[in-house]
Structure formats: structure tokens, C-alpha cells
Amino acid sequence: MSLVVQKYGGSSLADAESIKRVAHRIVETKKAGSDVCVVVSAMGDTTDDLLDLAEQVSPVPPPREMDMLLTAGERMSMALVAMAIADLGHSVRSFTGSQAGVITDAAHGKAKIIDVTPGRITEALGKKHIVIVAGFQGVSQGTKEITTLGRGGSDTTAVALAAALEADVCEIYTDVDGIFTADPRIVSTAHKIDRISHDEMLEMAASGAKILHLRCVEYARRFNMPIHVRSSFSSKEGTWVLPPDPEGAEDMEEPIIAGVAHDNSEAKITVVGVPDQPGRAGQIFTTVAEAQVNIDMIVQNVSEADTGLTDISFTLPMTDGQTAVEALMRTKDEVGFESIQYDDQIGKLSLVGAGMRTNPGVSATFFRALAEAGVNIEMISTSEIRISVVTRADQLDDALRALHTAFGLDSADGEAIVYGGTGR
Amino acid sequence: MSLVVQKYGGSSLADAESIKRVAHRIVETKKAGSDVCVVVSAMGDTTDDLLDLAEQVSPVPPPREMDMLLTAGERMSMALVAMAIADLGHSVRSFTGSQAGVITDAAHGKAKIIDVTPGRITEALGKKHIVIVAGFQGVSQGTKEITTLGRGGSDTTAVALAAALEADVCEIYTDVDGIFTADPRIVSTAHKIDRISHDEMLEMAASGAKILHLRCVEYARRFNMPIHVRSSFSSKEGTWVLPPDPEGAEDMEEPIIAGVAHDNSEAKITVVGVPDQPGRAGQIFTTVAEAQVNIDMIVQNVSEADTGLTDISFTLPMTDGQTAVEALMRTKDEVGFESIQYDDQIGKLSLVGAGMRTNPGVSATFFRALAEAGVNIEMISTSEIRISVVTRADQLDDALRALHTAFGLDSADGEAIVYGGTGR
Structure with missing residues (x-):
């Protein structure tokens, strides 16, 4: 039974x-x-x-x-x-x-x-x-x-x-009917994903896809539990979130890229003029952590040779912005930075796909597509199966559409571009 | 503490x-x-x-x-x-x-x-x-x-x-401020009772006084737990429901009568023309009990010598009326009664007071007061400290007021009539 x-x-x-x-x-x-x-x-x-x-x-x-x-x-x-x-x-x-x-x-x-x-x-x-x-x-x-x-x-x-x-x-x-290749309210050509791996779903959830919460995907991944995300308003099949193929076989038919996720709930804090000495970044992030604020992406600029100062930027949930700024300002003298810039006009987008592991062409296509769409990139972070960038908030929708098209996700029959590699 | x-x-x-x-x-x-x-x-x-x-x-x-x-x-x-x-x-x-x-x-x-x-x-x-x-x-x-x-x-x-x-x-x-000598919405001279015994409160609750539920008073009586019934809208003392005086002392100041309760939620069923043979009443009440209906007062008329038939009346919650009538009708042939009369235009009133035990004049005053008020009595039941009668529903309020006055409960200072006995 x-x-x-x-x-x-x-x-x-x-x-x-x-x-x-x-x-x-x-x-x-x-x-x-x-x-x-x-x-x-x-x-x-x-x-x-x-x-x-x-x-x-x-x-x-x-x-x-x-x-x-x-x-x-x-x-x-x-x-x-x-x-x-x-x-x-x-x-x-x-x-x-x-x-x-x-x-x-x-x-x-x-x-x-x-x-x-x-x-x-x-x-x-x-x-x-x-x-x-x-x-x-x-x-x-x-x-x-x-x-x-x-x-x-x-x-x-x-x-x-x-x-x-x-x-x-x-x-x-x-x-909704399942997990989509992008938010259909922004990308009209987005379509339902039939199958996605736990790993990919984890990256999608962590990158702003709202349908499944990160925690639930983590749990399912740990126990190899298949999840079927579907609509309570229809009897159609939804999206299957599945463990890796037990035989490790790679399926040539699988698209390299699962989808594009976006997140417009983050803000960026830049700590300007931090003395480039060991331990200063540690002080800053300890302060933020003690204020119970989770940070996401971090960028540290190369320090300027003449001043010995550097800038450290990080993203965090917009709702924690005030808490983090206040906590940092209380340590201004101790850490010795010059000022803090707070910016909540940013957007984050993430391309997720297990095929990235074996397809070196992905990041080239990624950055070319954004460049051609005139999107300026402010921060970058990557994992094995994900590339995320921060852009201006008002460029986020264009950027999403550009990537969706560039990676062949617009075709609803799932015939995504397959690079020279073996697929996944 | x-x-x-x-x-x-x-x-x-x-x-x-x-x-x-x-x-x-x-x-x-x-x-x-x-x-x-x-x-x-x-x-x-x-x-x-x-x-x-x-x-x-x-x-x-x-x-x-x-x-x-x-x-x-x-x-x-x-x-x-x-x-x-x-x-x-x-x-x-x-x-x-x-x-x-x-x-x-x-x-x-x-x-x-x-x-x-x-x-x-x-x-x-x-x-x-x-x-x-x-x-x-x-x-x-x-x-x-x-x-x-x-x-x-x-x-x-x-x-x-x-x-x-x-x-x-x-x-x-x-x-409300506590337990009253009668329902103040009907008897304008009703006043708050300062102290009442568990036994008396039990009879009041069983007779229709709504403030405390019978079950809760039974529990308190069993464990000798004092209850203080009071208003959440003022800090005034309410009514104390107390165990009997541990020394058994009788307090001359206590009124003989605690109060008058009424209940207009009951109906009366009369089973007409029941053969006056052993076991017939048992059949009737077993039928009603099996229908999960609780009955209250019961009166069986003297049987008529020429027919050998009698009538049995009982009261029950009005909400159970239909259930009881239907259950009885299913046994009509078996029990051999002639018909069923259902009457929901009745009222029940009860005089409660521990002083009744030692004051034989109480019932005489009770029936005289009702007679003078022109109230017709249909059923009577008594306990050691309670007299209950069933009247027409439209005579209930007059009956309540007449009893409240006759037993000296109208005076708010609690100086109730004390009979020849020792009080309680």
C-alpha cells in the first residue's frame, strides 16, 4: 500500500x-x-x-x-x-x-x-x-x-x-501550477518546470523563488523525499522535485538551466573607508550577526594603495536594514570606518541549473546576455550550480527576461539550449 | 500563602x-x-x-x-x-x-x-x-x-x-453581581444573596437559576469548596456559596428562604389512557431514557375505577420534546396508551431554603400565596429544602412575585420572615 x-x-x-x-x-x-x-x-x-x-x-x-x-x-x-x-x-x-x-x-x-x-x-x-x-x-x-x-x-x-x-x-x-522557469508575472514566456532536482530547488528557493521554502527543500533533500508541487485548483501534474537519479545516469534530455529566480526584498549596505587591517571585516560581520541579521552576498573592494582604506558591501533583508545600520553605527569609532551607505533600490537575480557543473559556457552566456540588455552588475556570487548578481532594482525585470531568453527557457516544450557538454 | x-x-x-x-x-x-x-x-x-x-x-x-x-x-x-x-x-x-x-x-x-x-x-x-x-x-x-x-x-x-x-x-x-433572590428582570424587588449553602445553591441551580451550573455546584459541595460568585465589572462582594457551618451552629440571622427560582425552558408530556398495570410506567420512562432525554417532574393520576386507565404526566427540556414524543409514539401499541398530549406553555417555579426543614409553616404560606394570586397549580414536587410547582407559562411571573413578597424577600436588607422555628 x-x-x-x-x-x-x-x-x-x-x-x-x-x-x-x-x-x-x-x-x-x-x-x-x-x-x-x-x-x-x-x-x-x-x-x-x-x-x-x-x-x-x-x-x-x-x-x-x-x-x-x-x-x-x-x-x-x-x-x-x-x-x-x-x-x-x-x-x-x-x-x-x-x-x-x-x-x-x-x-x-x-x-x-x-x-x-x-x-x-x-x-x-x-x-x-x-x-x-x-x-x-x-x-x-x-x-x-x-x-x-x-x-x-x-x-x-x-x-x-x-x-x-x-x-x-x-x-x-x-x-499555482508548480515551479516556473521564472516569475510569470514578470517573464510572460515563463513555463512550468516538470522536474527539478533537490539541489536546484534549494538554490531557487534560496534565491527568491517563493513557492517552496528553503527549509522544507533542505529537509526533503536530506531524506531523499520526492516533492510534488501542484495546484489545489486543478488535477494537472505540477513540478516534481526529485533526488538525483540513483544510478547517477545523466539524462541528455534534461535542460542545463532549471530557471531564473529573483529577489527584490534585499538591500545593500556599504561600509566605506574601512582600514585594511586583519580583523576589521570580522568586527563588522560579528556586529551584524549579533544584531540577529542574516547577510547574503558580500563584496570587499581592493583597497586603495595610498589610503590603506577599503569598502565592504553586503546584502541583507530590507526589513533588517535599520537594525543593521544602527548596530554598525554604534561600532563606528571602534572599527574606524568612515561612513555607511544604505541602498534599498537593488534587485538580485540568480540563474540555477545543475548543468553548470559541466558546461563552462554558461557564465559567458550569462554576462553577455546582461551586457546586451544594458544591465549593470554591482555584485556577483556563485555556487557550483548557481550564478547570482545584484543590479539596480529598475533593471531587474529586463535582466530576468534577457536571461530567460538567452538560456532558451522561453520555449514551453522545454527544449532549452544544450551546450557542448553532456547535459547533466 | x-x-x-x-x-x-x-x-x-x-x-x-x-x-x-x-x-x-x-x-x-x-x-x-x-x-x-x-x-x-x-x-x-x-x-x-x-x-x-x-x-x-x-x-x-x-x-x-x-x-x-x-x-x-x-x-x-x-x-x-x-x-x-x-x-x-x-x-x-x-x-x-x-x-x-x-x-x-x-x-x-x-x-x-x-x-x-x-x-x-x-x-x-x-x-x-x-x-x-x-x-x-x-x-x-x-x-x-x-x-x-x-x-x-x-x-x-x-x-x-x-x-x-x-x-x-x-x-x-x-x-451580574451575584445570585439573586429571584430573577431581577421579573421581580423588581429581588436582591443579591450574600451567603447561601451548597445545598440551597444546588436546588436553585437545578430549578433554573442560571448563574451557576448544577454540575459545578455539585463538585463544590462534594469537596467543600467555597465559591464566590461576583461581577467582573465591579469590586463589590458577590454571593458566597459555602459549606455548612463546621460546628453545626444555627444562625438566627439567616433567612429561612434563600430565593425563588424559575424555569421556562421545560415542556410537559401527558401520556393519556395508560392501562393501570405494573410495568407500564416503567416501559414509558425506559423509552424516554433510551432516547437520551432527561425528565424532571412526574405525576401519575389515580386511575379511574371504571376504565382501569390512568394518565402519566412528566416535564422535560423543551428542546427534547420532539425526540421524546416520537420515541413514545413508536411504543404506542406495545404500551397500550391512548394518546399523547404535548404542552410547552408551562412554567416551573421553585422555592428554596434550608429553613424549610424545621419550619412546617412554609408550605402553607407557599400555597396560600399562589391561591391569593390566582395561580393554578398543575404539578407539585418537593425535596427537603425545596417546593416546586408547574403553572401556566403566562402566570409564572405573577406567581414568582407573589412568592417573593410572601416570604419577605422584597426587603433588600435581608430581614426575611422568620417562622416559629429556630431559623436554620
Whole structure:
């Protein structure tokens, strides 16, 4: 008997009608012969409504109590989905994160899953019940406090449960048809990707592709769990996120490039006139890290020979901009830099594809395409299967379209350009 | 160190402002030097909203899932109350019914508390935290399913926790000033009762007084737990519901009569022409019991000598009327009765007072007052400390006022008529 884990997000559970539609789809999967374990998010705006209520009561609520409050959201949606399934004549049991054995650390609001002990789920599946589990939540090891997993938490719950239950696939239902070669709102020729590797998806998610959260992809990659990202509004196949071919075979038909991701939520900070002495960069990044700010790309200019000063630039989430600038300014005298420039008019774009490993021509095509589109590049970073650059924000859309075309992603039948190499 | 258990109902927790006001009152109790454990209901209309949602999804939702859904209500209110207390600078921990050790049987929707193991509460109180507990909910013994306690569940949770924690008092906060000698909406001269015994309160609650639920009073009586019923909108003393005086002393100042309760939610069924043979009444009441209908008063007429037939009347909750009539009609041939009369135009009123035990004049005054007010009596039942009668519904208010006056309850200073006996 195969086992399918499905996850439905808040937009698929907006109201009673949506819940009934989701129930029908779950029952169809069961009828097709699979055991089904379903992870649900809170309905539509529930989480925002609860956050509003909390804000009215206290400007800085204790994280423990915030988790108590927010976990009510998935509790409601899981019970309602279970009721809708029962109404279709199928036996069903819902479980909270704690009951499902989602064991986390004690970091309220951003807990990490450290173990999954799904004894009650296995037992319920064994009795042929359809199982519904509240996503986004768990219980802390030892202290048994209710925790929430933070952003991407429900997707991560689904993948973690799928791994623990040794499911055949983890289906993530969303309001789009799958992962696209680029954001279709910007690149009109973007098309759905049929298959993508965990590695590539990881780079896409890290580079701004919003459909799957980085954390969930990391988890799936670690456990070799196939993810099928698809629409809850149609029965079409979506995008399969798959482990590498077990035989290591390279498929000539696979495109070298999976897609182009972009991110316009970052800002750039440049620390100007830093004495070019060992340890100064360390001081700067320690200061930023202590302010709980994650940085992304870093560039250090060659220092000017006459002054012995250099500039250090890095990107960070725009929402952390003020925090980082204030933290740095407090260390100005100690570090000895001249000034700070803050710039939130930047965009980041990333080309992702496992074929880069074996195709030296990719970066040449990449930079030529941007140059021909008149796009100026401010920062560059690369991994084995990704090239990212920072541009002016108002050049980002043009840059995306130029790359999408240059790498043959415009053709919807997936016939992307294949370089001289072996494909991937 | 004294320990106070407080309970706040949904009307005291209607919105963020109400929650903040409740938080202030809790903190005041803590500042006055007591440890505080607070039981909360769901906010205002939350439970009704959740029931609406459930109805939209399924006409007959599984009770297990209904309990999952409804328990989200108290979860939200307890977290919000905790946040408001934290905002006032006091350390606080909230606990679900399950976390608080409220162990119940497995009857979803109407579970009974079978044990309270408040280890986490005791530990949190020991660390000087204010403790907030979700009322109305528990976890089933063995199967560890989430349950709700049904009507009166939050009051019962509060009393059960107070007993398990050996609290000094259980304060029940509500939107009125306490227990009144009669419903002030009907009897304008009704006044607040300062002290009432558990026994008397039990009879009042069983007779229709709505402020405290029967179940909660039964629990308090069993554990000799004092209850203080008071308003969450003022700091005035309310009504103390107290165990009997430990020394058995009788207090001359106590009124003989505690108050007059009424109930207009009952209907009367008369089974006409029942053969007056052993076992027929048993068949009738077994049928009604098997339909899960609780009956209240019963009257069997003397059988007519010429026909050998008798009539049996009983009262029951109006909401169960149709169920009971249908169940009885299915046994018509078997039992051999002639017909069924259903009457929902009745009212029940009850005079309650421990002084009745030693004051033989009470029933004479009772029936004289009703006769002088022109009230016709259809059924009578009595206990040691209560007289109840059924009247026409449209005579109920007049009857209430007549009794309230006849027993000297109109004077707000509590100088009730004292009969020849010793008081109580």
C-alpha cells in the first residue's frame, strides 16, 4: 500500500467551500488506493487575525504565549477538514503537532524539528483512517511546551512527516501550477518546470523563488523525499522535485538551466573607508550577526594603495536594514570606518541549473546576455550550480527576461539550449 | 500563602479591552498577596462562530473533531489573557486542559472529569507565575483524546482545579453581581444573596437559576469548596456559596428562604389512557431514557375505577420534546396508551431554603400565596429544602412575585420572615 503525504496551505483553505473541495481531493486520493496523511495550515487570514488580536493586547507578547495563540489556527482548520471528510463518509482522525509526534527544540516562534515520532499517526493509518495533522507546530523535547516552526513551517512539517512515515511522495498543494522557469508575472514566456532536482530547488528557493521554502527543500533533500508541487485548483501534474537519479545516469534530455529566480526584498549596505587591517571585516560581520541579521552576498573592494582604506558591501533583508545600520553605527569609532551607505533600490537575480557543473559556457552566456540588455552588475556570487548578481532594482525585470531568453527557457516544450557538454 | 482560583466567562472576555481589564483584576489579586490560578472560557462569540463554521462544513460532524475545533476557543483566550498579564510586568504561564491535568472520560462533547493531576500548575505556581488554564476541556484517560466538558464546563473546571490545588476559594466572575433572590428582570424587588449553602445553591441551580451550573455546584459541595460568585465589572462582594457551618451552629440571622427560582425552558408530556398495570410506567420512562432525554417532574393520576386507565404526566427540556414524543409514539401499541398530549406553555417555579426543614409553616404560606394570586397549580414536587410547582407559562411571573413578597424577600436588607422555628 502506497502512502501519500499531502499539504494544503491557507489559500486552499480560505472558507467552508474551499475546505469541502480539499476534502474531496483527499478522498479521491484515498479512493485511488493510497493511505493519506494530510498536513494543513491555518485557514486564509486566521493567522493574521490572531496576530492582530495579540497586538491589541500586548505590544511584545511572550513568545510562549504567542505560540499557544497561533497554534489555535491549524487546530481549527484540521478539525474542519476532518469534519468535511467524515461528511463524505470516510473515517478520519485529526492530530495536533504534539499528538503527531513533531518534536522540536524550545525556540518559540522559530522552532526546529529535531525528531518525529509518529506513533499515533501510524496507528491511525493502520486502522485505515485518513489522517489530518496540524502543520507549523510541535512540542519541545523535555519541557513539553507548544512551539511553532516559523516561516515555511507547514511545508517542513509535511516533508518531515513524509520522511518519518517513509511515504512515497510529499504533495505540496498551492494556488499555482508548480515551479516556473521564472516569475510569470514578470517573464510572460515563463513555463512550468516538470522536474527539478533537490539541489536546484534549494538554490531557487534560496534565491527568491517563493513557492517552496528553503527549509522544507533542505529537509526533503536530506531524506531523499520526492516533492510534488501542484495546484489545489486543478488535477494537472505540477513540478516534481526529485533526488538525483540513483544510478547517477545523466539524462541528455534534461535542460542545463532549471530557471531564473529573483529577489527584490534585499538591500545593500556599504561600509566605506574601512582600514585594511586583519580583523576589521570580522568586527563588522560579528556586529551584524549579533544584531540577529542574516547577510547574503558580500563584496570587499581592493583597497586603495595610498589610503590603506577599503569598502565592504553586503546584502541583507530590507526589513533588517535599520537594525543593521544602527548596530554598525554604534561600532563606528571602534572599527574606524568612515561612513555607511544604505541602498534599498537593488534587485538580485540568480540563474540555477545543475548543468553548470559541466558546461563552462554558461557564465559567458550569462554576462553577455546582461551586457546586451544594458544591465549593470554591482555584485556577483556563485555556487557550483548557481550564478547570482545584484543590479539596480529598475533593471531587474529586463535582466530576468534577457536571461530567460538567452538560456532558451522561453520555449514551453522545454527544449532549452544544450551546450557542448553532456547535459547533466 | 493563600491560593485563589478565578474563573472568567466569555462575556468578561469579549474583546481586547475586556481582556486587559480582566488581566488588571488578576494582577490585583496577585499583588494583594495570593497565588492565582485563572480558568477562562472562550472569548465572547468564539464558540458560536466555530459552531457556525462546523455546520457549514458538515451537518453532523464527528464529536471527536468537534472537540478539537471548540477547544481552540479557550486556547486563544488563555493565550491572550496571559499576554495581557505579561504586559503588566507579571510572569505568567498558560496551560490547556490537557496540560493542566484535567483527566476526563471519553464522552466527547459532554465529558466528565474523573481526575485532576495538576503537576504543571503546582510547579508553575511554585515558581510564582500567575497561571491561566483553558476551561471546558480535558484529555481522556488512556486514549489521550481531547475532550470538552459540555455545559457548565468552565465553572466545573475551576472548581475541580480549586479542589485539586486545595485553594482557599474559587471565584466565579460573571456579568451580574451575584445570585439573586429571584430573577431581577421579573421581580423588581429581588436582591443579591450574600451567603447561601451548597445545598440551597444546588436546588436553585437545578430549578433554573442560571448563574451557576448544577454540575459545578455539585463538585463544590462534594469537596467543600467555597465559591464566590461576583461581577467582573465591579469590586463589590458577590454571593458566597459555602459549606455548612463546621460546628453545626444555627444562625438566627439567616433567612429561612434563600430565593425563588424559575424555569421556562421545560415542556410537559401527558401520556393519556395508560392501562393501570405494573410495568407500564416503567416501559414509558425506559423509552424516554433510551432516547437520551432527561425528565424532571412526574405525576401519575389515580386511575379511574371504571376504565382501569390512568394518565402519566412528566416535564422535560423543551428542546427534547420532539425526540421524546416520537420515541413514545413508536411504543404506542406495545404500551397500550391512548394518546399523547404535548404542552410547552408551562412554567416551573421553585422555592428554596434550608429553613424549610424545621419550619412546617412554609408550605402553607407557599400555597396560600399562589391561591391569593390566582395561580393554578398543575404539578407539585418537593425535596427537603425545596417546593416546586408547574403553572401556566403566562402566570409564572405573577406567581414568582407573589412568592417573593410572601416570604419577605422584597426587603433588600435581608430581614426575611422568620417562622416559629429556630431559623436554620
